[in-house]
Amino acid sequence: MTFPEPSSPESLTFAELGLNAALLRALPTRLKYPTRVQQLAIPAILAGRDLLALAQTGSGKTLAFGLPLLHAITQHIEQQRLQGAKSVPAPNALALVLVPTRELALQVTEALQTVAGQLSTPLNIQLLCGGVPLEDQLAELTAKPQLLVATPGRLLDLCKQSHISLDSIKHLVLDEADRLLEMGFWPDVQKLMAFMPKLKQSLLFSATLPEALDTLAGKLLVNQPLRVEAHRVNSVVGEIEERLYLVNKGSKAQALIALLKQYQWPQVLVFISARDDADAVAKRLDKAGMKAAALHGEKDQTVRSQTLADFKANRIEVLVATDLMARGIHVDALPVVINLDLPMSAPVYVHRIGRTARAGAKGLAISLVCHGEMATLTAIRSLTARELPLALLADFPVTDKPSEKVSDGAVDGKVERKRPPRDKQANRRSINKHSAKAFIGKR
Incomplete structure (x- = not known):
């Protein structure tokens, strides 16, 4: 299905976008001009059109859908009042935002509540996600929220048990839609x-x-569908400086510690693929004298929330996180993101490094790459259309030998070498351990 392209707007103010006066007054003072x-x-949303919006991480997507939703809900409430509907019971929720992770659900809810809390018209936003006692959420639902922010699993449970009705939903948002697909949530979304x-x-x-999301959009968006691209698809924010270092696989932890000690960044977010490795690396950093913690999906929700709060409050210097957490971590002015290993999925790389350089700030993204990750690096280069050359890290000479041809951007150029038999077996074990299935299962 082909989407018509919108005309490119000039620099506009929020008032010129069509938002109502009450909402304009409720905007935080730091918001001077809308992002692209x-x-x-x-x-487009105010006009009632279905929309596929593509924009880089940290570019203001939450308010891009959140402000029109708040506009529509406040307008609906005011119309009811004008029609003398004060005695009519509050309606079921009018808008629903579905997100893939609990952390992102909380982030979206907080962003929307910041604006809704300043409105003269009372508006209730409800967060529904796992890890929170069901009884607490049922009690909060008695307040009849007009806007729901939810993860698919918890919301589906509530619907099946008839604790909540979605029969009044007029606006559905799939936030981080690619991640909803990638994490296997689409069957729940359909239900x-x-x-x-x-x-x-x-x-x-x-x-x-x-490609799967592009196909889905063609089927799901039917009401005057519009596709907007604030930036080139799959692109990386220009304010992010990317550095990639070729290191031995067994030297990555030592290289990480060396970098942290050398630069003394106030806050660093380290991404790693395996849950067990995240805990091990955090302990190693702690022993090296750094305030570090691990964040992954197997931790209790209370612990996850407290860990993230401690990191945002600078009580934790280094946070080691798995990709499950990549979409929910928003820290203002986070200076550095380090990939201790490259993600198996190239788009995840874009999301990982997008945790820095948010809202126009500058940031640094460092990736420690070993020879066994060259195929992954090639996929990332292809997706982002960036050269991403590899450099050598001082005091960490590379002694591992590549098992296959290295791409043009590699330090050694195009080189084809073979590992000794024992190294081959070790490499097979490594690949099996980090296969796609193992990767997903250990989030």
Whole structure:
């Protein structure tokens, strides 16, 4: 399905986007001008069109859909009042935002509540996700929220048990839509849509556009569908400086410690693929005298929330996180992101490094790459259309030998060598350990 392209807007103010006066007064004072994705998306959403919006991580996607939702809900409430509907019971939720992780759900909720809390019209936003006692959420639902922010699993459980109704939903947002697909949530999303009216506005927001999402958008978006691209698809924020170092696989932890001690960054987010490795690396950093902690999906929700809060408050210097957490970590002015290993999925690289250089700030992304990750690096180069040359790290000579031809950007150029038999067996074990199935299962 082909989406018509919007005209490119000039630099606009929030008032010129069509938002109501009450919402404009409620905006935080730091928001002077809308970002490009907000300029492109807000008028289209206010016009009632279905939308696929593609924009880089940290470019303001939450308010790009959040402000029009708040606008529509406040308008609906005011219309009810004018029609003398004070005695009519509060309606079920009018808008739903589905996100892939608990941390992202909390982040979105907090961002929208910051604005909604300043409105003169009372507006209730409800967060629904796992890891929170069901009884607490049921009690909060008695307040009849007009806007829901939820993870698919918890919301589906509530719908099946008839604790909540989605029959009044007029606006559906799939935030981080690519991640919802990648993490296997689409079957749950389809089941949830069966609880909603067929006639509703559907909005998909994403930083990357895998083929599966492109196909899905063509089927899901039917009401004057519009596709907007605030930046080139799958691109990396220009304010991010990327450095990639070739190191021995067994030297990565030592190299990480050396970098942290050398530069003394106030805050560093380290990404790693395996849950068990995250705990081990955090302990190693702690022994090296750094305030470090691990964050992954197997930790209790209370621990996850406290760990993230401690990191944001600078009580933790180094946070070692798995990709499950990549979409929910938002820290203002986070200076550095380090990939201790490259992600198996190239789009995840874009999301990982997008945790820095948010909202126009500058940031640094460092990746420690071993010979066994060359195929992954090639995929990342292809997706982002960036050269991403490899450099050598001082005091960490590379003694491992490549098992296959190294791409043009590699330090050694195009070299084809063979490992001794024992190294081959070790490499097979490594590949098996970090296969796609093992990678997903250990989040």
